[in-house]
Amino acid sequence: MTTIWHNLKETVINTYNSLGLAWWVEIETQHPRCTYYFGPFLNSTDAKVATKGYVEDLEAEGAQGILVNVKRCKPDNLTIADDLGERIDRKVTPAFSGQI
Template sequence: MKTIWDNFKELLINASEGLGLVWWVEVVTQNPRCTYYFGPFLSSTEAQAATKGYVEDLETEGAQGIKVEIKRCKPSNLTIADDLGERIDRKVKPAFSGQI
């Protein structure tokens, strides 16, 4: 169940995202050669706190050569699979309760 804070936070993220002011976790893997974007987040601190879980999930799936960068950007695709020559947009909405 969403709280008032969750609703307010979602509103802030939506407004900030349109201005390019939100933070994203960019994860690049060498094997497979992919780039993943996780977010958006209201602060770099919040994005950094979520990073460990994303890296652990990718390691569990067998990804190697993982590099992480926290940055402000506006990704048009959330997953870019360079090995397959395709771009996959998962249209994932953030799960606010799991990001803190």
């Protein structure tokens, strides 16, 4: 039953996301100057609950000047590194990852 619920929830989230109705956590950092998007989420409550972990991870990496916004959107890029002028897709893994 849990698997069925999980699959149904994923389908609804993906549908909401394709329509631009899903909720995302947008986190901007001043140093480094980046914007990160975490999600998608079915509702704002789920997104807000997840926010704490994302902020803790960024703080552990040394990020400073963290601003958080939970909103409905459909980001084109999940990470925008303004300092470097780069747009980074976190879903993409390096071709040589895992090799020694």
